[in-house]
Amino acid sequence: MNLMTIQRYKNEIILMTTFIFSIYAVYYKFSANKYVNENKIIIQKQINEINAIEGYKKQWTDKAMAKKVKIFKTIVSSSKVKLFSKKSSKVVASYINLTSSELNKITNKLLNIPIQIIKLQVKEISKNKFTMEFTCKW
């Protein structure tokens, strides 16, 4: 295409160029829209999954739990603590002669810390006297 031909059809060339530019731009916009629609859900899902994992891990495998569970050794008088054993990430405790309020205190504490209750047994042995055993892990 020589210079004369370009000059002769310059209007058409300008028009064609701007038309192609606008078509490309519209295509770019729709591609961007499609990309966002497809990826927004995926990205959000990935963020939610990672946040959920982090949340679960923080909650159910808390490294500081080993210290927190020590409270079950001192929560009632030592005479009522029949057994308290903490090994690795597991705690086993057994109590005797608990009053209702003591039982409630231990139960509330147990329910309010994020620890997996493997086994729990509460028995009334006499009027307002209870025994309690539990095995938990984290």
Add this chain to the structure above:
Amino acid sequence: MNLTAKSNSKLLIHKNMKHIISLDQNSIDIILTPNFYTFIREELDLKFNYQAKQIAESLFDDYVTDSHEYQYHVYKCDQHWCFIAYNINEIDTFLTSVGIEKHQVSKIYFTQQLLDLIEFPILLDEESVLENIDNTITLVPKFLMNPAIEYAPLDMSSFKLKGGATMSSSLNSYVSLKETLMLGSIFCILGTVSILEGNRIKASISKEDAKLTELLDENPRYTSSLSRQSILEKYKPIDQIERAKRSTIKDISKLLSNKSQLKLLSIEKNRIKAEIITNNQRINKQVKEHARAKKFKVSGASLTVKVEKSL
């Protein structure tokens, strides 16, 4: 004097001009003699060029034939409006016949626009003379002129012209310059708006994208979706069951009162059991109803209520 000689990219076009062998420049301006146009000067109360252009066609009704399509050029001349009608096809045919391609022509001017420059007659060729008669540039046969008259030269490089018609807009292109500018602008605006909009849309997830990148940088092993799913599958049931255990114990505690005492509570292998002793049958019935409402499996005889739930 050779008026058809090329001078500073301006070329005077008249009927008896010689054939042009070659043009040195790709783009030239042409000045048409009155052979190629019809001129009218009118005193009109108009302010703008476009207003004059709107009425141009009607002004030439009695001067041009309907068999040809005419283009109109309008400009303000002192206190008047000057109207020029020309047939671009006729001009094009003539230009081709003298060796000028239409795409080589950039602008078209008219000798009427040289009014101030043509004070004395100018000899075009052996037969015709260009003369200013009552402020109208006219072609006059040479034999009507006084033989003793001296003709003035016209130096094409000595003046600049303004306000010509565009050849390309009239003929060269399938699309006129006006349409090109209008449509081109629309396409450009549409394109620019689309690109800006596209960038805005893309930027709308950049925040989430950056957050995800940051999270993955902190925890590279979560990059794999299989790894994430595997970890979630491990923790999700623990979370659900532990929450259910706590919720169930709270439900059991709501069944207890002064008249309904806990006898036994056990959690083992995702199964929760409780045994409650009530004071009388009425309380027993109430506790059972509440337990059933909380979807416990209820049993027990006499004043004992046994509730059970599998998680």
